[in-house]
Amino acid sequence: MTVPLGSVPQSGPEHIPDEAAATSAVDPADVLAGLGSSWTWILGSAVTTLVPGILILVWPDETLHVLAVLIGLYLLVTGGFRFVAAFARQEHGERLAGLLLSVLFVLAGVLCLRNPMQTIAALSLIVGVVWLVSGMLTAYTALAAKDLPHRGFVFGAAALGIVAGIVVLALPAESALALTRLLGVWLVLLGVAELVLAFAWRAALHRSRTADRRGTTATV
Numbered sequence: 001m002t003v004p005l006g007s008v009p010q011s012g013p014e015h016i017p018d019e020a021a022a023t024s025a026v027d028p029a030d031v032l033a034g035l036g037s038s039w040t041w042i043l044g045s046a047v048t049t050l051v052p053g054i055l056i057l058v059w060p061d062e063t064l065h066v067l068a069v070l071i072g073l074y075l076l077v078t079g080g081f082r083f084v085a086a087f088a089r090q091e092h093g094e095r096l097a098g099l100l101l102s103v104l105f106v107l108a109g110v111l112c113l114r115n116p117m118q119t120i121a122a123l124s125l126i127v128g129v130v131w132l133v134s135g136m137l138t139a140y141t142a143l144a145a146k147d148l149p150h151r152g153f154v155f156g157a158a159a160l161g162i163v164a165g166i167v168v169l170a171l172p173a174e175s176a177l178a179l180t181r182l183l184g185v186w187l188v189l190l191g192v193a194e195l196v197l198a199f200a201w202r203a204a205l206h207r208s209r210t211a212d213r214r215g216t217t218a219t220v
Contacts, residue, residue, distance in 0.1 A: 053187025
């Protein structure tokens with residue numbers, strides 16, 4: 001799940017000395033952090049997960065080749081979203097975990113696209129491992145981040161990813177149709193969970209801006 005783990009960024013204006021503003025350059029990491037902490041970025045990640053799941057369920061009779069391509073594209077795009085979201089994490093350890101997780105998604109996506117005619121067991125193994133590791137890391141960082149808004153939602157989404165990984169790994173599908181339905185259902189569930197997180201994060205940002213404006217008005 002693409003979730004900016006950390007406190008809600010404050011939206012109030014910050015005073016920057018003229019000399020510092022003139023001499024400072026734009027830091028790409030700061031740009032990525034601002035993008036990754038945006039609720040619309042989480043929404044984009046949710047759509048990236050939800051759309052392949054719907055497509056897989058709508059066309060369950062497609063070949064294993066098509067399924068592998070859809071899963072591969074999902075993993076690649078999600079890896080990109082997670083890479084940017086990792087910069088929104090304030091702690092160095094959390095950022096490193098996010099970056100490693102994004103690399104895992106990209107590598108898994110490349111494996112699916114590089115050999116789309118692979119066996120059902122291989123595709124199940126790739127997706128199951130990615131979901132399991134992703135859910136475990138998200139759960140750990142959700143517990144470690146003390147000031148994380150809506151921690152319950154984040155932990156619930158992480159638990160869903162863990163369960164999805166365990167189910168795919170423990171119950172390997174014996175046919176392409178069974179695997180298609182299994183992966184499609186889990187993608188839709190994970191996508192819906194990310195949609196909930198996106199709007200929860202939007203609400204947290206809105207409350208932060210409202211509190212900041214009230215504080216500014218009170219000091220005037």
